[in-house]
Amino acid sequence: MAAVTHPPPAVPTTMTPAHETFQLGPFTAPRLWTGLWQLSSNAWGTASVSKIRQAMGRHVxxxxxxxxxxxxxxxxxxxxxxxxxxxxxxxxxxxxxxYCVFKPIPISRETVEAAVRQRMERMRTTQIDLLQFHWQDYELKQDYILTVDILNQLKGEGLIAAIGLCNFDSLRTDEICTQFPGVIVSNQVQFSLIDTRPLYGMADICTKHGIKLLTYGTLCGGFLADKWIGEPEPDPYSGSLNPSQRKYLDMIIKAWHSWTLFQELLCVLRDIGARHDGLSVSNVATRWVLDHAVVGAVIIGARLGCSEYPDDNAKVFSVSLTDEDRRYIDDVLTRSNGSRLIRTIGDCGGEYRC
Known part of the structure; x- marks a missing residue:
C-alpha cells in the first residue's frame, strides 16, 4: 500500500480554548494523553505516590x-x-x-473475565473506559480471535465501554476489524518523525474501519527536543540514558539513519518552531503526528512528580504547520531510511515480536 503523504489536519469533533478533542467510541477524548509507562520501573526516576497524584491533578x-x-x-x-x-x-x-498476553495461556471466558475484573478492581471502577488488547504470538490466531470475541461479550455486559488494540500490525488489525465490525475503536502503535511505519498500510486500515491510532514514542524518549541540538551522540552504555532513550537511540542510529542526520532534523524543527512564535522542537514533532487524520491522540510519557511539561505540550494546539514547513521536514526524511523501516523492522509492533 502506498504511503500516506501530507494528509490534511485531522478535524477535532470539539475544541476547548486549550485542547483539541476527538471521538473515541462513546468518549470525547483529548488529543494529548498522559502515558504512565514510566511507573513500571524506577529507572526513569521516581516520586512518592502523593506527589504522583498531585501531578495527575495538575494535568487534569x-x-x-x-x-x-x-x-x-x-x-x-x-x-x-x-x-x-x-x-x-x-x-x-x-x-x-x-490486557496483554505475552505468553500462551488457556483462553476461556473465565480467564479473560478474571483479567478484566482485576483491571476494574485495581482502577476502582465498575466499567473500564478503554481496554486495549495486546497479543504476542500471531501463530495462535484462534486464541486471539476468541479473546476479542469474549472481550466484546464483556463489553455488551457493561464491563468495558470501548475496546482497542495495542501493537497489532496492519494484517491482523484488518482481520480483527473485519471479523468484528464496529467493535474496535483504536490501535496503539509507535509513530513519530523517526518511525513512520503507520503510514505504510496501517493508515489505510484505520481509514477502512474507522478506527483511530493512539501513538506513543512520538518524542523518541525525549530525543526530539531542543536540549539535544548540537550534542554529541550519546553512549548507550554510559548509564546516563533511561530505558526509553536507549531504545530510541538504537532506532535513530541503526535503523533510521545516523546521529548526524538526526541533528539536521532537530535543527529543521527548531527553525520551524522559531517561525511559529518560538515553539519547541517537541511541539513541532508532536504537531506533525497529530496532523495525520488517522491519529486520534498522542500519548506523552510523563515522569509524574519528577519532570513534566503540560504547559509546553499544550502549545501544539496553537500551531498549524504550513506546506513549506512540511517540505523542509520531508527534505530530511527522504534522506533517511524511514520509508524502509517496515521492511527492516517489520510492521507496527514488529520490534516486539523478533
Missing amino acids: ERGYTAFDMADHYGSAELIFGKFRASLESPNSVLGATK
Whole structure:
C-alpha cells in the first residue's frame, strides 16, 4: 500500500480554548494523553505516590483528562484508580489500560473475565473506559480471535465501554476489524518523525474501519527536543540514558539513519518552531503526528512528580504547520531510511515480536 503523504489536519469533533478533542467510541477524548509507562520501573526516576497524584491533578486541571496505563506498568492502575476516585467528577477523566498476553495461556471466558475484573478492581471502577488488547504470538490466531470475541461479550455486559488494540500490525488489525465490525475503536502503535511505519498500510486500515491510532514514542524518549541540538551522540552504555532513550537511540542510529542526520532534523524543527512564535522542537514533532487524520491522540510519557511539561505540550494546539514547513521536514526524511523501516523492522509492533 502506498504511503500516506501530507494528509490534511485531522478535524477535532470539539475544541476547548486549550485542547483539541476527538471521538473515541462513546468518549470525547483529548488529543494529548498522559502515558504512565514510566511507573513500571524506577529507572526513569521516581516520586512518592502523593506527589504522583498531585501531578495527575495538575494535568487534569490543564485539560489532560486521559491517562494511558497497562496491567504490567507497576502500580499505575492502582495509583490512577485512587486518584480518580478522589475527584468530585470521576467520569470527567478517562482511564485507558491494557490486557496483554505475552505468553500462551488457556483462553476461556473465565480467564479473560478474571483479567478484566482485576483491571476494574485495581482502577476502582465498575466499567473500564478503554481496554486495549495486546497479543504476542500471531501463530495462535484462534486464541486471539476468541479473546476479542469474549472481550466484546464483556463489553455488551457493561464491563468495558470501548475496546482497542495495542501493537497489532496492519494484517491482523484488518482481520480483527473485519471479523468484528464496529467493535474496535483504536490501535496503539509507535509513530513519530523517526518511525513512520503507520503510514505504510496501517493508515489505510484505520481509514477502512474507522478506527483511530493512539501513538506513543512520538518524542523518541525525549530525543526530539531542543536540549539535544548540537550534542554529541550519546553512549548507550554510559548509564546516563533511561530505558526509553536507549531504545530510541538504537532506532535513530541503526535503523533510521545516523546521529548526524538526526541533528539536521532537530535543527529543521527548531527553525520551524522559531517561525511559529518560538515553539519547541517537541511541539513541532508532536504537531506533525497529530496532523495525520488517522491519529486520534498522542500519548506523552510523563515522569509524574519528577519532570513534566503540560504547559509546553499544550502549545501544539496553537500551531498549524504550513506546506513549506512540511517540505523542509520531508527534505530530511527522504534522506533517511524511514520509508524502509517496515521492511527492516517489520510492521507496527514488529520490534516486539523478533
